[in-house]
Amino acid sequence: MSIEKITEKSERYARRSLTEHEAKLLLKDYGIPVVKEILAQNADEAAAAAAQIGFPVVLKGLGTALLHKTELGIVHLNLTDERSVREAAESVKTRAGKDLEGFLIQPQIKGKREFVAGLFRDAQFGPVVMFGAGGIFTEAISDVAFRLAPLSEKDALEMLEEIHTKALLGNFRGEKAVDKTQLIQILISLSRIGTQRPDIAEIDINPLIITPQGEVCAVDALAVMREISPSSDNEAKPKAAKIDPAFIRIFFHPKSVAFVGASSQLGKWGHTLPVVTISRGYEGEIYLVNPKGGTIVGRESYKSVTDIPGNVDLAIVTVPAAAVADLIPQFKEKGIRNMLLISSGFSETGHEGRKLEEALVEKAREAGILLLGPNTMGICNPHIRFYCTGGPVWPRAGATSVVAQSGNMGAQLLAFAEHQDIGIRAFAGSGNEAMITVEDYVEALGTDDLTRTVMLYIESVKDGRRFFEAAAQVGKKKPIVLLKGGRTKAGQRAAASHTGALASDSKVFDAVCKQAGIVKVEYPMDLLDLSAAFSSLPLPKGNRAAIITLGGGWGVVTADLCSEHGLQVPDLSPELTERINKMLPPYWSHSNPVDIVGENEESIAMDITEALLKWEGCDAVINLGIMGRKILLGRVGDASCKADPSCSPEFTETMIRQLSDFEKNYVKYVVTLMEKYDKPVFGVSILTEDKEQTVYRVKDSRFKGIFYPTPERAVKAFARMYEYWRFVSR
Template identity: 35%
Template structure:
């Protein structure tokens, strides 16, 4: 049966949660699941089920589902052995449970007998009207519900990225990037064996989920390629979907008598399907998060015209090269914009794009130039390079033996203030103009506490660790905009 929105709500926005197989042993999954639900601040009722009825983490465990109040929980997180699960689901259904996340192993991954048990469990759940997630998955996270129903970490900051992954560990990896960058997550689910729900099924629901603005999916295999295509395309029409496909080399060439068939490797057809569906494929998890985080924190560019603003010549040159190799345009500076910048900088500035200020800037130049560029009607996107350099210099002054004398305290705090201000300006003019304004410096990873990148994070945006990464993300955004535009989507 096709899963309903109500069932998905029970999974991601439950009124109450039962942790079945809760354990008092802190090394067990059944402990971690209960601990994580309680620790993340979930506001609904939480019930622990345990054969011995122990007290765990201050919660009196029930020994039977029948002891629990009717209708108090709509989600069960299952950490019991596979053999116990059919009876458990029946009892839970009788209490009003509408969704189950089954973390238990011993299913398809364990051989033919496990595969049979998995098929039976899926059929039973369907008959009971329970949405079955897993089995053999690591759990799920839903920040709007403050729900951390997983046996692993971390619990990410709240945000608008939603994740469905065929690999549980990649859910953790993506959420670790979320913790690192502060760009938050709405829903995240480890699909496990995907007995009833596969990655495209979750993605489809994320498409209609108001808490989700961007989707990240990790897939290794597809059980129904055609319907996956339809589901992914329908979501791409509403919001960006970023995908990593694992197992690219598997499958390889197929035996075929036609030239076309011989060339149609699984990966090539899959890749064509993703492009047609508007899905943005990345080669690895790190790029997937960065791209999704860009979509989550920057407006879509309305055109390809990109301007680079830099305080450092070499960076501008290399970034111009990266733009040249992308779908973006390194636009020639319009005369009126050049004239406006002329009035703010000494004549040695580059007078074209990239705008290299060549050290001619004074206190207000960077914010003023960023503002002029972003507000120009022909400009679609801005990249600002050079953030944090002043604070980096100041840091050495601060750490040296002469601080705070000789006027060092004044100059250090001036530089740090300036970098914070530049970061704020980038975010504010992006908000004001509805155009993407990206910042980039290796200090984002080399010294994340540098006031420049730190302040970018405080504005809720990403500070890219290299200019080519910012260009790469912006390029994919523009391609997605084009995909939409060509199909008559706003």
């Protein structure tokens, strides 16, 4: 029977699952190697089939309701004669009862290694292929990798290399290495089923047994059907309309803004936003709107937007949620096409709020008005001094664009950026994303020439497949660094109540990030650290680290961190060792990390840094403790003067100035070396103060000095940049 007739039969009888035999016919139709088997209806036929196949054999109960046969006790292994086959058949008949539809007889496939492969449909991202350690402990071990279909051969190979038990793919206990080409083709075949057969909901091949010769064979399979309809299939549901990037750009480059809901009361959004915008030097026209009119923050206010004499590019709305819809006709009459809706009280509050939001979106769309928000902290574009956020933070202009689904998280990221002197291209608190979604922002930032790095804090996506495709496209041109909330069950509950949208499964989302080249981080500070690195340093072309340190212990810890994050710390070449011998005392470490044993001669650190960058055996340099010595000396000097009346504060101040000059010169020198050798230098300061930043700018240079407060942060930045380089160089 053809696979088409089998699936038609399944649909006719309203079956959700294919039998194991039918599932294997489907797999075989797509080129997946399956075990030879014979279908039998009774014990005598089973015994005859076993004799035909040759002993030992496996006997299984067959039935559409018999999905987990091992747990039901209806799988019998290593049957060595016809008598044992008949006894096994009778046992299965008793255990399976009315659900039994027949017996499967298969040869006993020998092999010490078992894997699992499968396919399922994620509600957000569509068909997903899975591979991992198989057998009866699959769920307990949970050593699996995922990728979205369609798969490339590189995607499939990465899945094989990603599992923790990948050593089983090589030569193992007298058995040959697995035929990886065969495994890759199995995963690609599952991918084809996912894209070509929307009626297949799930496939589970467990186990895939590896023979002693390294060949792969599917000995058990499960396939689940599904009904396809817009109501049951998220993939078939209509998606939100895409927003033209040019329309989003207007929000960040308005020539005139109107604050609708302006207020004289300190602490209200209608007061904070215009005050911040005016005080930071925005040069466009600013209009204030309040139904009572009068003077607000020293400016005339208008009772309606229709009373404003000039054009309005952007309306910033802070009125109560119930009053927003009444503004739509006024905006339409005035020709206002863009609304930044700060107000809360919409879908984030529950069912009634969602209905209010949907009605508002419908009215806005009919009027030709684009809405950003609602429930947003605001936006900013430092390049035109347009700061319109609830938080009193104003980072300098730069090349990192930030989109955050949490306003408070966004404000915190901007505060960190300001403190660490990281330049911001633009910021958007996306709020509930009633019209402009994170997918729209990613696509728009991909076309923005001033954006070099995209930073995202998200809790959910509206259209998973579009998000993946947009990120994969943008990621080829500029890095996307992402922090996701809702990674745990507790976080998912918080995310649902916070944004009004459910979070996707974290493992699938992790796979999406890997496949799309998104640099996913675990903590907010990682976002800033990587933003600083990506916007300031050349990409490392490999994972080999050369470490220069003022102290041995620090170097050892950093080498351990490198190993834990997938970086190598290679041995120094004899030529490089000899070169460093001429710079350092005989008792230096003679190894990588290079311990410069506390040498204070300024040229030594510079010369060794260049020698390491010049070395073909490394892809990046991590320097520890070169920066921050002026702080250390200052504290020692203060202590000395308090303890010793004869201490000269002037001498200490002179030394601090000299060290300060050295550090400035060292930063310039490092930047020059990065331009010369096209390799990054990750710095770690020996001490920092509150006023110390991460980024050190050098005039007229495309690169900057980067100095983190801890080795962990430097190593993580290196590892993630290398991860991104692997993606763009595929």
